Amino acid sequence: MKWKSIAGVLLVAGIAVLSGCGGGTNSSGPTSTTAVVSLSVTATQPLMPQIEGIHIEFNLPAGVSVATDPADPNQISSTALVAGSALDAIPAANKMVVGSYTSNTRLVSISVSGPSGFNAGEYARLTCVVAPGVTLSQSTIAALTYANFSASYDNNGTTVYLTSFLTPSFALK
Numbered sequence: 765m766k767w768k769s770i771a772g773v774l775l776v777a778g779i780a781v782l783s784g785c786g787g788g789t790n791s792s793g794p795t796s797t798t799a800v801v802s803l804s805v806t807a808t809q810p811l812m813p814q815i816e817g818i819h820i821e822f823n824l825p826a827g828v829s830v831a832t833d834p835a836d837p838n839q840i841s842s843t844a845l846v847a848g849s850a851l852d853a854i855p856a857a858n859k860m861v862v863g864s865y866t867s868n869t870r871l872v873s874i875s876v877s878g879p880s881g882f883n884a885g886e887y888a889r890l891t892c893v894v895a896p897g898v899t900l901s902q903s904t905i906a907a908l909t910y911a912n913f914s915a916s917y918d919n920n921g922t923t924v925y926l927t928s929f930l931t932p933s934f935a936l937k
């Protein structure tokens with residue numbers, strides 16, 4: 765009878781241990797997710813010449829952040845910020861997409877340049893980190909407003925702004 769009791773206790777203990785194991789989930793709570801935000805410009809009239817540079821600043825919603833470079837916590841990680849499809853025709857060596865992030869205000873600042881020029885369209889993609897419990901929707905992203913926006917091209921050493929001919933927009937991909 766004693767062996768049956770010991771076997772019963774071991775069986776219950778084994779089931780309890782195994783029930784704590786699951787398909788690799790984090791037992792410390794929910795984890796953050798990612799969302800890709802597309803940054804685009806639409807021309808309000810035909811552009812001649814093409815855009816050579818864009819700079820935009822905006823604040824992310826609460827609970828949304830951006831991965832930064834471990835060596836510089838204000839610099840957005842090169843894996844989190846990439847060129848958009850409007851810059852596809854420009855060789856990688858001739859385009860630049862850089863950004864900074866201020867965590868306490870959630871301010872994102874992005875600069876894009878392509879000296880050979882690019883058309884209106886998606887100029888950058890930003891992968892954001894969404895905190896557990898935060899819901900990020902298309903309407904939330906589309907409603908983002910920019911604090912600063914400029915677009916330009918170089919005319920023989922003189923910067924000419926195209927800002928009044930372009931409308932920036934944000935979309936959840």
